[in-house]
Amino acid sequence: MKIYTKTGDKGTTSLVYGQRVAKNDIRVEAYGTCDEANSMIGLALSHIPEQDSKFQEVREVFHRVQTILFHVGAELATPSGKEVKWKLEHEHVSDLETVIDKWDTTLPPLKTFILPGGHPAGAALHAARTVIRRAERCAIAIENVNPTVLSYLNRLSDFLFVAARYVNAQLGAVENKLHDS
Template sequence: MVVLNKIYTKTGDAGETALGNGARVAKHSMRVTAYGTVDETNATVGLARLHATGDIDARLAAIQNDLFDLGADLCRPDMEKDAEAEYPPLRMSDAQVARLESEIDAMNSDLAPLRSFILPGGSALAAHLHLCRTVSRRAERLTVELATMEAVNPAAVKYLNRLSDWCFVASRVVNGNGADDVLWVPGANR
């Protein structure tokens, strides 16, 4: 369990922060940038939830929890030392990825095929889901870049990839199952 009784510690005042294994690194390190962008993704999901109700809100709440899991995974390097850790590190699982895939398939089953790209918008919730989609794509790109330098749990990358797809499909669902999608008209303003 996490206990936070003091919010500022001053230990980061020199531009470093602690990872989940206690190692200190620069706040601009690729690992910190990746999990920081996962945290930013979570904040955009929180904004989307301001407009969500029912099943979509419950699914977004589960995604927010998953994103904390993902941040915990990314802030803990040295996956090969997981068995030696005093407390087993929290790692993303393929089951979390499979859940997103199942939800995408269920949501997509009632949608008509697209004949054009969609402009972010329609309803307020759809617009926020598009923001979630783009920020999660950035988190994915940064996590993939981190994986070229250090070991990264493959399920973390897969989750971010599916999350952006989930947000896209969900945006269509909340836009009247696609009826209220705003379609791109190539060259419309030439």
């Protein structure tokens, strides 16, 4: 099978079930933005030492997150009225909340805003967080979107914020606090 099909050369692409839409359709924008965030998460993980056992849980959690985010994209790519092949459930949102609560208890309490950055892994997770916020804004515009998708994207941005702080702390990176100008 060739990687290219030439079917998108005129600015259209297929949704799940084959419906053709413009590449700037809100569904394409939403699932494409999820894909972009997933790539940023992959970039973040590439900066985390693979042999360090203290990051085993981080890698396992992110493997689940990346897999679910892939499925979120597929759900967003499914036209209204069609059966979703893998449906996001509230337990996926709860799973994120559990990890947020666990990792957040290991971090110093926030008393001011922090600036995105730190270790390259943490900085990439902060970037992924902002991309997920964009995906959420796109998803809101989709008619009849699964409300759990919106909850998941909202919680995922919270998770990525805490994950960036957690990874930065584990790697010894200093958080830069916002200063009054």
